[in-house]
Amino acid sequence: MFGPCRGVARDLDTPLIVGRAAEGGLQLLDEKVSREHCIIEPAGPTGHVLRDLGSRNGTWLNGQLLVETTRLRPGDHLSLGESVLVYEPPFDALRARDGESTLVLTRSPPAPSWNNLSPSPDVLARAGELAVRAALAPSPEAAAHLVLESLHSALQPSALTVLRLGLQGSLRALVARPLGAHLTLSRELVTAALRLGRVLTMPEIQALPEPDKQMTRVRKGQAHVLCAPLYAGGAPAGAICVLRESPFHDEEMALAGALAGAAGPSLCPAVEPSSPDRRRYTPPVAESPSMREALRLASAAAQAQTAVLITGERGTGKEEIARATHCLGVRAPGPFIALHCGALRPEHAEAELFGHEKGALPGEGARPGAFEQADGGTLFLDQVGHLPAPLQVKLLRTLQDRMVHRVGGRVGVPVDVRVVAATHRPLIEAVRAGTFREDLYWRLNGMRIHLPPLRDRPEDVLPLAERFLSRLRPQMGCHIQGFTDEAQATLRAHPWPGNARQLANAIEQALLLMPSGEHIGPGDLPAEVRASKPSP
Numbered sequence: 001m002f003g004p005c006r007g008v009a010r011d012l013d014t015p016l017i018v019g020r021a022a023e024g025g026l027q028l029l030d031e032k033v034s035r036e037h038c039i040i041e042p043a044g045p046t047g048h049v050l051r052d053l054g055s056r057n058g059t060w061l062n063g064q065l066l067v068e069t070t071r072l073r074p075g076d077h078l079s080l081g082e083s084v085l086v087y088e089p090p091f092d093a094l095r096a097r098d099g100e101s102t103l104v105l106t107r108s109p110p111a112p113s114w115n116n117l118s119p120s121p122d123v124l125a126r127a128g129e130l131a132v133r134a135a136l137a138p139s140p141e142a143a144a145h146l147v148l149e150s151l152h153s154a155l156q157p158s159a160l161t162v163l164r165l166g167l168q169g170s171l172r173a174l175v176a177r178p179l180g181a182h183l184t185l186s187r188e189l190v191t192a193a194l195r196l197g198r199v200l201t202m203p204e205i206q207a208l209p210e211p212d213k214q215m216t217r218v219r220k221g222q223a224h225v226l227c228a229p230l231y232a233g234g235a236p237a238g239a240i241c242v243l244r245e246s247p248f249h250d251e252e253m254a255l256a257g258a259l260a261g262a263a264g265p266s267l268c269p270a271v272e273p274s275s276p277d278r279r280r281y282t283p284p285v286a287e288s289p290s291m292r293e294a295l296r297l298a299s300a301a302a303q304a305q306t307a308v309l310i311t312g313e314r315g316t317g318k319e320e321i322a323r324a325t326h327c328l329g330v331r332a333p334g335p336f337i338a339l340h341c342g343a344l345r346p347e348h349a350e351a352e353l354f355g356h357e358k359g360a361l362p363g364e365g366a367r368p369g370a371f372e373q374a375d376g377g378t379l380f381l382d383q384v385g386h387l388p389a390p391l392q393v394k395l396l397r398t399l400q401d402r403m404v405h406r407v408g409g410r411v412g413v414p415v416d417v418r419v420v421a422a423t424h425r426p427l428i429e430a431v432r433a434g435t436f437r438e439d440l441y442w443r444l445n446g447m448r449i450h451l452p453p454l455r456d457r458p459e460d461v462l463p464l465a466e467r468f469l470s471r472l473r474p475q476m477g478c479h480i481q482g483f484t485d486e487a488q489a490t491l492r493a494h495p496w497p498g499n500a501r502q503l504a505n506a507i508e509q510a511l512l513l514m515p516s517g518e519h520i521g522p523g524d525l526p527a528e529v530r531a532s533k534p535s536p
Contacts, residue, residue, distance in 0.1 A: 002182075002209040002216055003083025004029050006102045007095030007414060008401040012048055015041045018080065019053070027397065032057050032081030032215075040072070040087075048072050048087070057081065060215045079215040092187070094173045095403070095414045096161065097141065101176030103161055103183050104207055110189040112200035112227075115250040119258040126150075126255075127262035134266035140164075143266040144175040147240065150259055152177060155252055157244040158223070159183050162230075163190060164238040164268050166376070166416055167305075167330055173414075174238075174267070182208055183243050185225045193227040194236040199257040201226045201248045224248060228260035230268050237268030281327040284320040285464050288457035294321055297449045302329030307399070309444050310422040312451030315501030318422040319380060321449060325420055326378040334377025339370045342383035349391055351407045354398070360408025371404045374417045384444065385425040385436060396440045419444065454496040454503065461491055464500055468507040469520075476511050481518045489534035490522040 010016060010026055017025035021035040028037070034055040043049045051069040052059040059066040060079035074088035086093075094103040119127070130150055137143035144162040151160055159181040162174040171190065176183070184206045193200045204225045210217045226248045230238040240260050242248075248256075286295045301308045302325050310318045319338060326336045344352055351361060355369030370379055387395065398404055399419065403412030421444045430436035454461065465483065473480060483491070496502055510524040522530055 001077075001084045001086050001089070001093050001104065001207070001218075002102065003081070005083065005401065005403075005412075007093050008403065009093075010400065012040055012042065015039055017053075018085070019055075026085075028080065028083050030081040030083065033083070037080050038066075038078075043071060050076075050078065055080075057215065063217060077218060079217065082209075082211055082216050084209065084216050084218055091184075094171065095412070096173035096176040097413060098175060098179060098411075100180040100411055101161065101173065101182070103163075103173045103176070103185070105171065105187040105190075106184060106204075108186050108188070110186045110192055110200070110202055112189055112192060112202040114196075114198045114200050115253050117250040117254045119254040120251075123255050123258050127258040130259055131262035131266070134263040137266060140267055140269065141175055143263060145177075147259060147263045147267065148175065148177045151240065151242060151256060154255055155226075155242055155244065155248070157242045159243040161241050162238065162267055163241060164230075165194075165236060170416075171238075172416065182206070183225075183241065185227070185241055185243070189225065189227050190239045190241070193229045193239055197229060197231075199226065199228045199253045199260075201253065204243075206243070226253065226256055228253075228256040230260055230264040232265050232268040237264060240267075281323060284317055284324060285460050285467060287463050288459040290452045290457050291460055294449050294451055295324060297447065298324040299328050301325050301447045301449070302327075302331075304329075304447075305418055306446030307418070307444050308420045308447045308449060309427075310420065310449045310451065311427075312422075312424065313453045313499055314424050315499030316451040316453060317500055318451060319382065321451065322378070322380040322420040322422060326380075326418075331377050331418055335374055336378050336380065337370050337374040338380040338382060340382045342386040344386075346388065349388070350394065353391065354394065354404050354406055355409075356407035357409050360406070366406075369404065369406065371398060371415050371417055372413065375415045376417075378418045378420055381419060381421045383423060383425075384421040385423040385427055385430055389435075389437075392437045392440050396437060396443060399440075399443050454499045458492055461496070461503065462488055464503055465491055465507060468504045469511075472504075472508055472511055476508075478511055478514075479518070480511060480514065480520060482520070484519045484521045486522045486534075487520050487525065490525060490529060490532060493534040494529045494532040 005028060017036055017039050019035050019037040020028060020033045036053045037055040038050060038052050038059040040048050040050055049069050049071050052066050061070060062077050072087045075090055076087040078085040090107055092105045133146055134143040137146060148160045161176040161183055163171050164174050166172045185204050189200060189202060201224060204223060206221045206223045208219045208221055210219045223243050223245055224247050226242040228240045284295060286292045298321050308325055310321055312318055323336060353369050355367055355372055358366040402415060404415050405412050427436055427441055431438045431441050506526050506529050509526050510520050514524050
């Protein structure tokens, strides 16, 4: 709820160590927290107990120093240094993209009020001016800052935030003002504002941090929240929420509604019904039973958010299956980013994955890494078994916390990314050898899809050859129509130790070396392919 890991949620299926050095647990980078401060352990089929591990400043439960192992109850507050953790909270905690601000979404039913006052001509003119400025902004974040600046000068609030609707109705905090703001509001208030298309307001108890030398307490205060819905392409897209101590007047609500309506398309740009990745998507060749099963699993995985691990020899089509998992699901409108872990230079690998701030690398400005580039979509990590041990730790932490920590960065940035990993190595053997983390292996292995080698699925050879030919023909400016019967038999007879990648290379070589003709014959194929004699 508060502290370095605010907005982070953890399942408690296994014991969770909390501390400054708890890399495999919940790591709190706070000098007031001991290296291993406390532990939360399962107790029975549904409950958990809290135990202090001899910490220097103690573990505080609901404002009282913990002196013995205690069973936790839903809603209990655990205080450690700057952090306040909540067990089975009756709310959700979000961290804004700025990494500093926190939004607490309660589940309390709203009792809002609204007004029917139309905006004045002056307000409409102001909204039109803002719409132009927001449309010219370089990013939704920049447009959001323009909107919050206008609302701040007009309403004099204590805090503001822009929320965007994410996958399956989730809410994400785009920006907040001031930096480091803490806001509490009802999730149902946002839902009601979007459903009714009205600006709503209601009082809401605020949870505010009060740190001292040992711990952080939670202070409650009264405030009023205004929620103005955002629409993009005619569909609900998010909300602007404003917080202050005094109630909002009708004229102020009309102003907020006009500004939100004007800036909505810039704050929440409508996603194309068919993203570039989806338009380019061609289903993998799947004539063999094994590839049809792999595609079936990919289609099933596409409907969930769990991580996927794709195994198989080099060149079997792992990226094609990863792209299918992306394009067949709810993340298809988002980006698909592929990163080859085995090709990363060791000195730049961390920055490529997680990004870096200005000055973190010599002569380099700030740059988002693969995780931030894939926000809202899918990150494909090919050859994940090549990741060095330090990056395995950071990758595990990112997957657990859904936060990215840039190289040279001070705070985490929330990301919404689905990871699909692939490897040609038997990772479980690397786990036994101690070169790959077991906890990371199980985190990546949410669903496993295995691709057999091409020699074990001969039904796919000719359809793959035809697809490669159709792709290469326009690139090379030739008019080859297909393969002779003898060439087809030769292709089927070859074992293809390099799998589909070798097959594509063989077709390309044939096109380069063919003097003329309409069909590729066996003599046009590479020597090692011609050496495979078809069965009589």
